[in-house]
Amino acid sequence: MKPISNKTIKIFWPLLLIFSTLVFALAANTYRTQHRWYDEDTLERGAKLFQDNCVACHKANAEGSADWKMRDANGNLPPPPLNGTAHAWHHPKATLVSQILEGGSQYGGTMPGFGHKLTAKDAEATIAFFQSKWSDSLYQQWVKRDE
Ligand code: HEC
Numbered sequence: 364m365k366p367i368s369n370k371t372i373k374i375f376w377p378l379l380l381i382f383s384t385l386v387f388a389l390a391a392n393t394y395r396t397q398h399r400w401y402d403e404d405t406l407e408r409g410a411k412l413f414q415d416n417c418v419a420c421h422k423a424n425a426e427g428s429a430d431w432k433m434r435d436a437n438g439n440l441p442p443p444p445l446n447g448t449a450h451a452w453h454h455p456k457a458t459l460v461s462q463i464l465e466g467g468s469q470y471g472g473t474m475p476g477f478g479h480k481l482t483a484k485d486a487e488a489t490i491a492f493f494q495s496k497w498s499d500s501l502y503q504q505w506v507k508r509d510e
Contacts, residue, residue: 416481427446446496453508456509465478
């Protein structure tokens, strides 16, 4: 057998590093969407749609307003968190989609509807984005409520 050359060793370690980084990244991505209704592509599309349409009110990580329970002088509620700390998780996906497409006026709220701009699939993708902020146990409670 030929002895392993120095050159081979020099190439081996960086290759191993690249390979393990790739495996790790893949595993982390799979973990993010494991046991969820959405896949990685939907999540990425949703993150972008959320960034473009929702962050002005619901903030970058869907954390919403801190004082979301306090009505303002006109009796309106501020944008609630969608990250699992308020009650978006009480609603089935279809209700969330209709809230996004039709807006809050159906419930006496002020959120604008996005039906002129987003499809139901787009709305679902934004839901995937804010659901990615939910813990697994909260997500499971949401799944159970919908059964
Ligand atoms: C102009 C501010 C504003 C924008 C932009 C906005 N929202 Fe809202 N959103 C609100 C407010 C305020 C409420 C509370 C109900 C109401 O007043 O209509 C709300 C409520 C919601 C709810 C219901 C939460 C619950 O706990 O029941 C969801 C879901 C939601 N928004 C998703 C979105 C998504 C997704 C987008 C982007 C496509 C978006 N919103 C854009 C202001 C906004």
